[in-house]
Amino acid sequence: xxxxxxxxxxxxxxxxxxxxxxxxxxxxxxxxxxxxxxxxxxxxxxxxxxxxxxxxxxxxxxxxxxxxxxxxxxxxxxxxxxxxxxxxxxxxxxxxxxxxxxxxxxxxxxxxxxxxxxxxxxxxxxxxxxxxxxxxxxxxxxxxxxxxxxxxxxxxxxxxxxxxxxxxxxxxxxxxxxxxxxxxxxxxxxxxxxxxxxxxxxxxxxxxxxxxxxxxxxxxxxxxxxxxxxxxxxxxxxxxxxxxxxxxxxxxxxxxxxxxxxxxxxxxxxxxxxxxxxxxxxxxxxxxxxxxxxxxxxxxxxxxxxxxxxxxxxxxxxxxxxxxxxxxxxxxxxxxxx
Amino acid sequence: xxxxxxxxxxxxxxxxxxxxxxxxxxxxxxxxxxxxxxxxxxxxxxxxxxxxxxxxxxxxxxxxxxxxxxxxxxxxxxxxxxxxxxxxxxxxxxxxxxxxxxxxxxxxxxxxxxxxxxxxxxxxxxxxxxxxxxxxxxxxxxxxxxxxxxxxxxxxxxxxxxxxxxxxxxxxxxxxxxxxxxxxxxxxxxxxxxxxxxxxxxxxxxxxxxxxxxxxxxxxxxxxxxxxxxxxxxxxxxxxxxxxxxxxxxxxxxxxxxxxxxxxxxxxxxxxxxxxxxxxxxxxxxxxxxxxxxxxxxxxxxxxxxxxxxxxxxxxxxxxxxxxxxxxxxxxxxxxxx
Numbered sequence: 001x002x003x004x005x006x007x008x009x010x011x012x013x014x015x016x017x018x019x020x021x022x023x024x025x026x027x028x029x030x031x032x033x034x035x036x037x038x039x040x041x042x043x044x045x046x047x048x049x050x051x052x053x054x055x056x057x058x059x060x061x062x063x064x065x066x067x068x069x070x071x072x073x074x075x076x077x078x079x080x081x082x083x084x085x086x087x088x089x090x091x092x093x094x095x096x097x098x099x100x101x102x103x104x105x106x107x108x109x110x111x112x113x114x115x116x117x118x119x120x121x122x123x124x125x126x127x128x129x130x131x132x133x134x135x136x137x138x139x140x141x142x143x144x145x146x147x148x149x150x151x152x153x154x155x156x157x158x159x160x161x162x163x164x165x166x167x168x169x170x171x172x173x174x175x176x177x178x179x180x181x182x183x184x185x186x187x188x189x190x191x192x193x194x195x196x197x198x199x200x201x202x203x204x205x206x207x208x209x210x211x212x213x214x215x216x217x218x219x220x221x222x223x224x225x226x227x228x229x230x231x232x233x234x235x236x237x238x239x240x241x242x243x244x245x246x247x248x249x250x251x252x253x254x255x256x257x258x259x260x261x262x263x264x265x266x267x268x269x270x271x272x273x274x275x276x277x278x279x280x281x282x283x284x285x286x287x288x289x290x291x292x293x294x295x296x297x298x299x300x301x302x303x304x305x306x307x308x309x310x311x312x313x314x315x316x317x318x319x320x321x322x323x324x325x326x327x328x329x330x331x332x333x334x335x336x337x338x
Numbered sequence: 339x340x341x342x343x344x345x346x347x348x349x350x351x352x353x354x355x356x357x358x359x360x361x362x363x364x365x366x367x368x369x370x371x372x373x374x375x376x377x378x379x380x381x382x383x384x385x386x387x388x389x390x391x392x393x394x395x396x397x398x399x400x401x402x403x404x405x406x407x408x409x410x411x412x413x414x415x416x417x418x419x420x421x422x423x424x425x426x427x428x429x430x431x432x433x434x435x436x437x438x439x440x441x442x443x444x445x446x447x448x449x450x451x452x453x454x455x456x457x458x459x460x461x462x463x464x465x466x467x468x469x470x471x472x473x474x475x476x477x478x479x480x481x482x483x484x485x486x487x488x489x490x491x492x493x494x495x496x497x498x499x500x501x502x503x504x505x506x507x508x509x510x511x512x513x514x515x516x517x518x519x520x521x522x523x524x525x526x527x528x529x530x531x532x533x534x535x536x537x538x539x540x541x542x543x544x545x546x547x548x549x550x551x552x553x554x555x556x557x558x559x560x561x562x563x564x565x566x567x568x569x570x571x572x573x574x575x576x577x578x579x580x581x582x583x584x585x586x587x588x589x590x591x592x593x594x595x596x597x598x599x600x601x602x603x604x605x606x607x608x609x610x611x612x613x614x615x616x617x618x619x620x621x622x623x624x625x626x627x628x629x630x631x632x633x634x635x636x637x638x639x640x641x642x643x644x645x646x647x648x649x650x651x652x653x654x655x656x657x658x659x660x661x662x663x664x665x666x667x668x669x670x671x672x673x674x675x676x
Contacts, residue, residue, distance in 0.1 A: 100457070125495070130465070130491075150469055
């Protein structure tokens, strides 16, 4: 591992995500500069809208994974900067389109881009960022990277369409749910991690291990996201709660609560999620039912199973500080409260 | 040129577009099979929606250009089939997104996909087709083709965003308009034509000539489209008229009619296009003003200038039947009434 990346610069950090941000600080700066540069266009609305969303922050988990998984194998960080920007562009494009599809009003604590700039602009600027991501990959010049990221993009879209088809459908099975989140979330985590060893020309077993690591933390990440959407404590830190419920998304806590639901409870879910007939107090009832059936614990158990697999995936990866942080990141993703 | 492509199979054909379709019949069949195969997905809504739009027909001009421009230089037609399918996928994705952005209700004489399947599905299936196009390019394996088509995709999105910014803005200049149509339409025509000589490994002058040919016919094609949108005769053949007017798009006929508009006429355009305050009889008035200021003739003149350039672009291309048809196609695009 590159010594520049091995040196821990701060001992007061509290999470592995922050540790990664500090360790990869210089590289993240290069990625942010690349993002800012490549979202420019002669058409002013494009950088206006893109920077509105990108400046709003977000955890930058995906580009950070690309950087870390390249540094882990001492790969070419200049290539990693460009490809981490690609990954973030693809992610940003999907966020813009998601917010249109879900008719969202908030994103990262601000009015979402579709509210500020309109659905039309969100769709088209998403398309631009997506195309720009491919232009960046072409500049990089690796067909293998292009294969990985075009594959991930197709699978993301498939996952999103599957989610749309499952919406308001109480028959959605655990398998359907897992397929949706593998597509919409885990596939880009997997691709973000796989790009690292590909840049560093690692063997196929190593590349697969890192891809699987990304896939498994992506699954855990999305399950926790779906659990947190029913966690009222989150409102205190300014996050919205109940978005999935309002949109009729059938997520893991609901699937588990439904498994042992009484006839009356089934009627409740039928009315609120399938028939989209919701009253203001319904979210509270949903939270109570999820709690009654230990659906948070049940979801956490499944997230932990994915986490355990992710840690196994790291088994044959060379020892070092970065590996330790990636290991700790697994538990952090599962235990996070935001 | 390949003799299989040189043989004219029917003497009763009436347009160069039909001639191309007949000449490239076998190749178009392969392209259609490729399209059908590659739009498949485990998620049923994807082929349902995609086939709804693709089965509705359309002129298939763009994939036909890729096929013709490959056959013209005796290039590998198997590669051309795949890349023509890519071009059609990119085009289809932009149609799906356009109809969402424009809130369209009709496409190719049927209810548009956003009406039948919803805006959400149209956005996401568009994303899928777009990603699938890139996967197909990766299968082809040419970074040069990837560069051309990712570049075209970014420029299409830029053109669409520029159009959105110019909408309802009477200050839109002729230059703004030309930039919009170059982006949203001509850039994909240019790319569709450029791919041919790239497959056939032609020199850069030839490749540029074919790219420019595509760009120039694309400009002419869109100008004529915009003229036809004010041509009431078209209603007789089941086409809609007045879409651009209703959406407040500032197209060439309007720009020309505005140049010499009286104060009263300017008020009319201001009310109908800028303030979006339209009455049912306003389209007729718009058509009268366009006629009064010879704006159809003025638009045709500009389309013909692009057409003349397109014919010049073919100057150094090897003689043959395909070249003759591509030459005749230029006038057909300008003289078409549908």
